[in-house]
Amino acid sequence: MQLTAFTDYTLRTLIYLAIEEGRRATIAEIAEAYGIAENHLTKVVLLLGQAGDVETLRGRGGGLRLARPASEISIGTVVRRTEPGMALAPCLGTGDCVITPACGLRPVLAEALDAFLAVLDRYTLADLVGRSRGGLARLLGLPAPAA
Amino acid sequence: MQLTAFTDYTLRTLIYLAIEEGRRATIAEIAEAYGIAENHLTKVVLLLGQAGDVETLRGRGGGLRLARPASEISIGTVVRRTEPGMALAPCLGTGDCVITPACGLRPVLAEALDAFLAVLDRYTLADLVGRSRGGLARLLGLPAPAA
Secondary structure (H helix, E strand, C coil): CECCHHHHHHHHHHHHHHCCCCCCECHHHHHHHHCCCHHHHHHHHHHHHHCCCEEEECCCCCEEEECCCHHHCEHHHHHHHHCHHHCCCHHHCCCCCCCHHHCCHHHHHHHHHHHHHHHHHCCEHHHHHHHHHHHHHHHHCCCCCCC | CECCHHHHHHHHHHHHHHCCCCCCECHHHHHHHHCCCHHHHHHHHHHHHHCCCEEEECCCCCEEEECCCHHHCEHHHHHHHHCHHHCCCHHHCCCCCCCHHHCCHHHHHHHHHHHHHHHHCCCEHHHHHHHHHHHHHHHHCCCCCCC
16 A cells, blocks of 8 residues: 555655745755656646645746645645545445445445544644754755754 | 555455355456456465465365455454555655655654554454345355355
8 A cells, every 4th residue: 555656745845845934945956855856746846836835936036835834734635635536446446346336345445544534634744844844954955944 | 545456356355255155266256256367366365375364175176265254354454464564655665765764754654554454453354245245246146145
């Protein structure tokens, strides 16, 4: 069971931008810090912009930054958005399993998925970086964040 | 977020065998009923045998059957076995993310995964087929199970 790379990259981008909320970053800089191909991040940033989590400022001194406080960005909401359908098994997605109409597995998987997302709903982006902004900045080669 | 096809096929095989516990089946029959390639099920059945959930009886009148009551086969245990590592993200698996040592996402994902598995631990194979053995048999082209 894996989250998609798209979800992984989305969460990493948000974490990067949350280390020092006012600071502006570029896609190239985030891609290089994580060792991810830049073109993978282009779509990530586009969808984060559409969702209102990230804003892109153009021109000199431009770049990306969080469009709202990290404490208002729910991890459950982000993951629901980047994992469309959350189709753990065919019966929760395209439905191409012959026993779906009578199968007792489907409601059990749905219940387990709800429990999974309920945990993510309890955390915001601020919780993910809160206690370790200095450590994260060091690992990513960023300047130490203001206190 | 998806379970592997291997987990999907393992659960389907167990459900098939649990519809009427004494009845013997063949891999070919299960593969045909679900429209799955037979070679995908060979490894599934091998691992179910190694785990002690299924036994293979050789010779005339041979075939597969559950090696213990469906009520003793935990769905959480099956899924933990077929989803090795349950590495939702690189940080829970191979660890190839530069911020892993300081990242607050990792414990959150681990907590969400625990909640997911805790739900599966509350169900057994008997729960998945219990109330709909007749319906499942019909959908799979099996004889109606004994009451």
